């Protein structure tokens with residue numbers, strides 16, 4: 404559907420169209436639409452901009468990717484539909500591997516997502532060839548199927564836009580987990596080592612920019628950034644930001660769009 408440029412929510416509607424098209428092409432799971440709607444609601448509270456606290460979260464996350472032995476970016480349907488080129492660029496600029504890992508896994512969807520990533524320029528895509536499949540037993544659903552060259556042997560895993568129990572299982576398996584989740588109260592957000600509470604649409608390209616900046620720092624400086632970060636404190640800061648924004652709006656900053664009618 405073509406979205407008129409003068410629609411007040413044109414950008415948001417265009418992004419929504421990408422998710423809907425992705426669903427028709429079997430890239431996005433049906434539940435991915437529900438997840439997207441939940442994300443949109445949280446993004447309203449952020450004012451659809453990257454807050455300062457998220458810049459810090461993104462900086463630490465990139466430092467973790469750059470200092471890892473083996474970092475893997477886990478790709479699901481929503482990420483493939485929303486930011487395929489951006490995720491490939493982030494992987495290239497941080498040395499991370501890309502692995503398709505799906506909650507609603509089917510061969511048809513793996514193929515559809517592989518094709519989207521290839522078109523976006525990905526050269527190597529893990530999680531596709533059965534001869535490399537391994538299982539993480541702690542995970543009770545199809546996300547347990549991982550690639551032995553990727554998530555199975557990674558020390559750092561970025562799981563953008565995720566459901567909770569895999570993060571818990573990955574942590575229990577001794578891995579460091581970074582997530583991007585607009586809901587600061589989700590189980591994923593609470594269980595990750597670094598939670599970026601921002602929209603993936605903004606966070607992923609901004610993380611690539613951050614990678615360009617951080618590449619000039621040595622590994623001790625990067626490790627210091629990581630060691631000084633406390634995810635629990637950072638989530639409190641996030642909740643403070645959200646609640647003060649709502650309070651400010653409630654106490655007078657909310658503009659009345661009908662006042663000049």
Ligand code: PTJ
Pocket residue numbers: 431432434435436437438439440441442443445479480481504505506507508564565566567583584585586589601602603604
């Ligand atoms: O492609 P699959 O089969 O792996 O399935 C992917 C989904 C997203 C359907 C699956 O992982 C799922 O059900 O996830 P949840 O439990 O709905 O969690 C998704 C989380 O991502 C929620 O906390 C949302 O608020 C958040 N979210 C949604 N859209 C965005 C987002 N966070 C950041 N940016 C977004 N654009």
